[in-house]
Amino acid sequence: MNYEHCIRCTICVENCPVFRVNPDFPGPKQAGPDAQRFRSEKEKAQDEWVFLCSQCKRCEMACPCGVEPAQIILREQQRYGKEHPQTATHLLFANNYYLSALGSLTAPLANKFASTETGKNILRKIGISTYIPFPKFSFRTMRQGKKNLNKGTKKVAFFYGCFINFYRPDIGRKIVRLLAAMNVDVVLPPQWCCGLPALGNGNLALAKYFAQKNASSLSDYIDAGYDIVYACTSCGLCILHDYPGIMEIPQGKKIAESSYNLHEYIIKLINEGYAKPEFGKVRRKIAYHIPCHLRALKIGYPAQKLMATIPGLECEIFDDTCCGLSGSYGFKENNEFTAIQIGNRAVSLIKKTGAKNIVADCGSCRMQLEGLSGITALDPAEILCESLNITNQK
Amino acid sequence: MSVTEYDVVIIGAGAAGLTTGALLAERGFNVALVTTGEPTACLSTGCIDVCSCDENPLTGIKNLPPEHPFHLVDEKTIRQSLNYFQTVMMDMGMPYAGSIEKNRSVVSALGTFKTSCLVPSTMEAAPQNNTDSIHIVTFKGIKDFYPGYIVSRRKNTNFSVFDAGVYSIMSIASRFEDKNFFERFIIWMDKLRIDEDKIALPAVAGLESASEIVNSIAVLMGKPVFEIPTIPPSMPGRRLFNALKKYFRKKGGAIYWAWPVVGTEKTGKLIEAVTTHSEGRPNSINARAFILGTGSFVGGGLTATRQDITENVFNLPVHISGPRETWFDNDYFSLNHGIGRAGIIVDSSMRPADSPWNNIFLCGGILAETEILKNGCGHGLALATAHAAAQSCAEYLSHEL
Numbered sequence A: 001m002n003y004e005h006c007i008r009c010t011i012c013v014e015n016c017p018v019f020r021v022n023p024d025f026p027g028p029k030q031a032g033p034d035a036q037r038f039r040s041e042k043e044k045a046q047d048e049w050v051f052l053c054s055q056c057k058r059c060e061m062a063c064p065c066g067v068e069p070a071q072i073i074l075r076e077q078q079r080y081g082k083e084h085p086q087t088a089t090h091l092l093f094a095n096n097y098y099l100s101a102l103g104s105l106t107a108p109l110a111n112k113f114a115s116t117e118t119g120k121n122i123l124r125k126i127g128i129s130t131y132i133p134f135p136k137f138s139f140r141t142m143r144q145g146k147k148n149l150n151k152g153t154k155k156v157a158f159f160y161g162c163f164i165n166f167y168r169p170d171i172g173r174k175i176v177r178l179l180a181a182m183n184v185d186v187v188l189p190p191q192w193c194c195g196l197p198a199l200g201n202g203n204l205a206l207a208k209y210f211a212q213k214n215a216s217s218l219s220d221y222i223d224a225g226y227d228i229v230y231a232c233t234s235c236g237l238c239i240l241h242d243y244p245g246i247m248e249i250p251q252g253k254k255i256a257e258s259s260y261n262l263h264e265y266i267i268k269l270i271n272e273g274y275a276k277p278e279f280g281k282v283r284r285k286i287a288y289h290i291p292c293h294l295r296a297l298k299i300g301y302p303a304q305k306l307m308a309t310i311p312g313l314e315c316e317i318f319d320d321t322c323c324g325l326s327g328s329y330g331f332k333e334n335n336e337f338t339a340i341q342i343g344n345r346a347v348s349l350i351k352k353t354g355a356k357n358i359v360a361d362c363g364s365c366r367m368q369l370e371g372l373s374g375i376t377a378l379d380p381a382e383i384l385c386e387s388l389n390i391t392n393q394k
Numbered sequence B: 001m002s003v004t005e006y007d008v009v010i011i012g013a014g015a016a017g018l019t020t021g022a023l024l025a026e027r028g029f030n031v032a033l034v035t036t037g038e039p040t041a042c043l044s045t046g047c048i049d050v051c052s053c054d055e056n057p058l059t060g061i062k063n064l065p066p067e068h069p070f071h072l073v074d075e076k077t078i079r080q081s082l083n084y085f086q087t088v089m090m091d092m093g094m095p096y097a098g099s100i101e102k103n104r105s106v107v108s109a110l111g112t113f114k115t116s117c118l119v120p121s122t123m124e125a126a127p128q129n130n131t132d133s134i135h136i137v138t139f140k141g142i143k144d145f146y147p148g149y150i151v152s153r154r155k156n157t158n159f160s161v162f163d164a165g166v167y168s169i170m171s172i173a174s175r176f177e178d179k180n181f182f183e184r185f186i187i188w189m190d191k192l193r194i195d196e197d198k199i200a201l202p203a204v205a206g207l208e209s210a211s212e213i214v215n216s217i218a219v220l221m222g223k224p225v226f227e228i229p230t231i232p233p234s235m236p237g238r239r240l241f242n243a244l245k246k247y248f249r250k251k252g253g254a255i256y257w258a259w260p261v262v263g264t265e266k267t268g269k270l271i272e273a274v275t276t277h278s279e280g281r282p283n284s285i286n287a288r289a290f291i292l293g294t295g296s297f298v299g300g301g302l303t304a305t306r307q308d309i310t311e312n313v314f315n316l317p318v319h320i321s322g323p324r325e326t327w328f329d330n331d332y333f334s335l336n337h338g339i340g341r342a343g344i345i346v347d348s349s350m351r352p353a354d355s356p357w358n359n360i361f362l363c364g365g366i367l368a369e370t371e372i373l374k375n376g377c378g379h380g381l382a383l384a385t386a387h388a389a390a391q392s393c394a395e396y397l398s399h400e401l
Helices: A011-015 A017-021 A028-036 A048-052 A058-062 A069-083 A088-094 A096-105 A107-115 A117-125 A161-167 A169-181 A196-200 A204-223 A233-242 A252-258 A262-271 A292-296 A302-307 A333-353 A363-373 A380-388 B015-026 B057-062 B075-091 B147-153 B169-176 B179-192 B210-221 B235-250 B378-400
Strands: A145-147 A154-159 A184-188 A227-230 A259-261 A284-289 A313-318 A357-359 B005-011 B031-034 B104-107 B113-116 B134-139 B157-162 B198-202 B225-228 B254-256 B263-267 B270-276 B283-292 B302-304 B309-311 B360-362
Touching (some): A011 A028, A011 A058, A017 A333, A017 B169, A028 A058, A048 A069, A058 A069, A069 A196, A069 A204, A088 A096, A088 A196, A096 A107, A096 A161, A107 A117, A154 A169, A154 A204, A161 A169, A161 A233, A161 A363, A169 A184, A169 A262, A169 A380, A196 A204, A204 A227, A204 A233, A227 A233, A227 A252, A227 A262, A233 A259, A233 A292, A252 A259, A259 A262, A262 A302, A262 A380, A284 A302, A302 A313, A302 A380, A313 A333, A333 A363, A357 A363, B005 B015, B005 B378, B015 B031, B015 B075, B015 B235, B015 B283, B015 B378, B075 B235, B075 B378, B104 B225, B147 B157, B157 B179, B169 B179, B169 B235, B198 B210, B210 B225, B210 B235, B235 B254, B283 B378, B360 B378
Parallel strands (some): A154 A184, A154 A227, A227 A259, A284 A313, B005 B283, B134 B157, B134 B198, B198 B225, B283 B360
Antiparallel strands (some): A145 A184, B104 B113, B270 B283, B302 B309
């Protein structure tokens, strides 16, 4: 590990959204490279506070010396998780996939439960915070299989991710239509949770289990000539970075080589002359909140490039603020205060612009920012669809 | 519209890189900036040292040794670059005070005077000599600022300690933007009944709106207030970086973070693309021209080994003072370490000398013979050479079309 390269300049600490609001977290420098010097494989992991890190990876983006504090902390989270009994909330959120699947199956009931006071009280009792409305489960999830919308020569296997699947399959279906409009043959391959929630809750074994299942499925599609396209930036980062990295998935590198961010892929199609979308007017001002994990993908901001070509659309970028929710992080009651504080800062900057919509690639960012601000949050794909006049109606 | 094709790619996010980027973007070029992380500008005092060897920076520059890169830039461009900087910073809500014809002093965290040319307006009221009495307001538990150093050096200096409830510079600075916190702070200060001429704060008065915050304290207390730059984490340095970054972005520049350049693609006399690490497909960005503003050793532009010094991005020939014995003076605190002269020699068009590349332009600390510590010319040189590099690069790009 590269912690010896740390020159203790504290630039990472200045960029840590958690450190700024929660004095209990010693910051990425001390939790990462500093503490790592004293950690030994021979001793039991003892820094429970490593779980106060939300894994936004802002420290890694800021470090001038190429140290990866978040990665050091992530590894320590896995070690701690392995050597100590899992708490109920950690287990719950690591298994978010099964929980959501259950929620979707019983959607009317589950949504009713999560919206009543009694339900909220019970959620709080088990350590789940309820400051923003719990996302509504969707009864109708994404149907796997081939979407016979187009017969183009480009073939895409769409990794939609849990958020789209269980909560907002309408966005997922729009993305399928968007890709079809680019003359692409779309398939929804068999897929499971990407594994990131399990990783974030210190459960490497479970994360690997999910990752391996996905890897086998996606790998078959790559062999059959498909490109993988993901829409959720956190799923994407996990697939590109953690599959070949900390999870050591054998097919990891191969999958990373063939996986594209949705908007990156559309731009690729346009550049190759394969697709020629004609973007229509969308007269509106939007605040584009850049998810931390999009920054961490190191591909720039492709959705912004596409949106910049939409006539009438006025777009202001916010990439200095984290939304604070970080997937399951903010839903844990002991992180609630931290998540709200971080989110409010982002919201106060967005509100100053007078933007009509918040746009963000990440479902959990949208949930948090919409919950805290009351401004409707959209996926960039929804803006593109609006501009191209693509709807879910036939 | 490619994600990865630009007119210019800037390497390095310091004052030099961001300024060149903004200048080129203003001229209508499609600009991207790649950087390993945040620049050493974040660790700086935020002051713009132009040349601290003389009372008048312009005279100081004239007296620099002939090989100094400042001589590549004419006086008009130097003046223009500082004016441009002041306009940009005013636009970004972080005005700078000072004049190119006269250096001024800033009180350092050790109680000494630091000579600089342009300073953030939050430091404008700093005493220029030892006569003014000062009351320092510091914060409980703060680890990077000790008023004792200043009190022991200056007469008529006292200090009080405020309990902000948080103990890091960053956390206190972000509290200052909160209205309730600010009111609590002012009520507490009111009770101090300060007699001294001036009030000093370590540089923690906010992140985005420091200038307004310091102003309001001064108005409410009826006395001049100034900030004292701290050791890193340095808020004035961060504000400078944030403002330049915001301006660059406003002009349409794109920034790629955690993007250390590890390889290049070239044909003939041209660099075609730069590449970074990637778990998946090769991650590269194409451009017609490249600006190298990676700084020297701390910034990551140069690496020294036991034997020699290398340039990290394009492997350009590095100018060194001589064999290793000449790199360091025996006195650690000496300003005459030969290593301060290491860097890349450029021609008048800011292209690297003795190298085949036609589309690389250099600016800032990567240049040879700067001796930044000795001459006190870091940010000033960065801004001036940024203008020169942007000019050459723009001419090249227009000509190439």
